[in-house]
Amino acid sequence: MPEALIIGAGIVGLSVALALQRDGHRVTVLDPAGPAGGASFGNAGWLSGASVVPSAYPGMLKSVPGWLLDPLGPLSLRWRYLPKAAPWLWRFLRAGTTPQIRAQARALRELLAPSVAAHRALAEAVGATHLMHRHGALWVYRTETAFRADAAGAALRRANGIEVDDLDADALRQLEPSLSRDIRFARFISENGHCADPGELCRLGAETLVRDGGQVLRERAVAIEQRDGRVVAVRTDQANHALDWLVLAAGAWSAPLAAQLGDRVPLESERGYHLEITASEAMPRLPIMSGEGKFAVTPMAGRLRLAGTVEFAGLDAPPDWRRADLLLRQARALFPALPETMPEARLSRWLGHRPSTPDSLPVIGRSRAAANAIHAFGHGHVGLAGGPFTGTLVADLIAGRTPPIDLAPFSPGRF
Template sequence: MSIEVKSVTVIGAGIVGICCASYLQRDGHKVTVVDSVAPGESCSFGNAGGLSPGSIVPVAMPGMLKQVPKWLMDPLGPLAIRWGYLLPVLPWLIRFVRAGRIDRVEEVATALRALLGPVFESYDPIAKAAGAAGLIHKSGQMHVYRSEEAFRKDSLGWKLRRERGCEIEEIDADQIRQIEPTLAPIFARGIHFPTHGHCSNPFKLVQMLAEQFERSGGTILRRRVTGFRMGEGGPNALQTDGGDVPVEHLVIAAGAWSHILSKQLGSSVPLETQRGYHVTVADSDIAPRINIMWADAKFMATPMEMGVRFAGTVELAGLDAEPDWRRARVLLEQGKAMYPNLRDAKFSQWMGHRPCTPDTIPVISRSPHHGRVHYAFGHGHTGLSGASTTGRVIADLVAGRKPAIDVSPFRVDRF
């Protein structure tokens, strides 16, 4: 099918926007990316690097509500709410809890499997072209639990994965240590995902894809978008802090800020930031091989080019509050419990804004109001894994091709 060459502007130079731009450019379109910061400097900078075709279990699950008080009471717990933010976040929380119904959870897992399943195939052509294939490792992943009881609590999640064809192997304490001998002998049960992997430098991946995009003729503009000038067929210019930028086709991939822009174009989306933290320990004296999720503590440890990264936690405090670095320190303490030989003299810490819908499914959709506007945001905890296939789907939608996955669960008007 021959593709009509279009002028497409992508708002957002995170991993999602850059994957969209890369795939749109491969279709021959004239593509511009607009962002107020350099590529990858926002949430895509510091994630845990997990590349997880089987991360299909929604964040809200049946029975989750019972665990929330325990998590909130625990200063080391995986969830925190700034009390001053409780009222503003309440409507989103109600939708979030409602999305944890069993029938809805089944639908969500099916949609996420379609998006995340092809993560490696979707990165392959763009990462190779950018010389970044060496950052992507399909070396497996483990989820580990301290007790049989904690493992059993997640049994619905493992069932959802198995039923959707995710390759998973149940393992015991000995097998865990065989796979990763540097781990403390504190884990009783685990799951091994042989077909998962990790990216050893998520920021560099975005940078390299963005550099390739520019080498191939793409433009990256450093501007903050404040609004839209509307013409007959929808928006015909972006209003930015550097003046107006004319646009024809538009993709909004602005991460946790996307709902501010989509609302101006008639689509209200309940998007909330689940703030997450990392510490990256350099010269740690340990060399883990693979990406490991300590499942009952809800954080990941990943071997990165820069050191070992511990990343996770959820903090509901909005887009503007200052980071609470105690949450990063908690990750460091838990990392030391995980790897007793960890030397932590040299580490950096970071906070980022996960863009989260209440039902865990991102928005990958044409606007119901403007035929030339598309949305690609809300990837939550799995945006690194979901970005590559999102790029392919957005290119299909802009070209008028039928995407390889069913896009109806990702509609912007489902809320």
């Protein structure tokens, strides 16, 4: 039985692990934090085949200077971190030309269109169907100016075959009565789904993997040993693991390990926060994106999760919890039922690291240095949605099957 070692037990690593186990591999997953110890725990839960608008699209770039001047705006940069982030930010700005945006959107659509179906298959395999919902998603706006400002994004979605319905205030009210009457403009995308507990989904995935003979070890990969163009073993902080196949799925922490495999990938943490309210007074039926605040509101199992914002400060800087609290303040403007004050015991806050590339596309493909090492990281804002399908793509590469989509846009060598 071939031995497959996967670095990282987030949604991507676990999806790869389960797909390889189905293909007859003996699978070991390494993660010092255990299942969903990274971004896969606290994200907004969106399974959005419609998330094809790259971060660097021109409409967004115009807003950046204003956002940066506001320390609690949807995008922030800790100025001390600027020298470190500058090369990535420079590439990010250059990735925002119209032809590139169109190509990135096409590639994202190929990767994400199967996300609801791939999640359903994963959920069936790991006993998580109760967490999967398909009610569509809403993008909502207080002002017509903000609604119009997002028209280019909606046009890009439509150009990629996504049905986007513009709603008037009455139609919006009927679809989601919990929203404030001040919210008068919206777009609805019916194909989207959501997962009501991404951390629990990963936990069930790991449990299934172990039940069927795999292992999840709380170890940190430190060095990748190679001989004659192949990886032979991974050294961790505790042991040495021999292997036949290696998959690197360490999310925002992947770049130094990818460099050991000959691939210099510009990868940055786009830090994001969530604030959760247990027994929330407002509980929308479907996920909602605030067009003005650029954050998501998702009905989770027993909680309301507010998640979003982007902060550039690296992997190690302490959290700035004001950014999580800001989400609550903004959510009150969306949902009048949310009270002005709430006991602290009902709130929980979380910081996570989106593994982001400058062109908003993940890195999926064989490493430059070793024929038996595959990269599967860099999914940025869409890794929950894209994780399970990425798992099957990696399994296809390892089995020598032709993947159902063109993987050239995701090539590790593109930088």
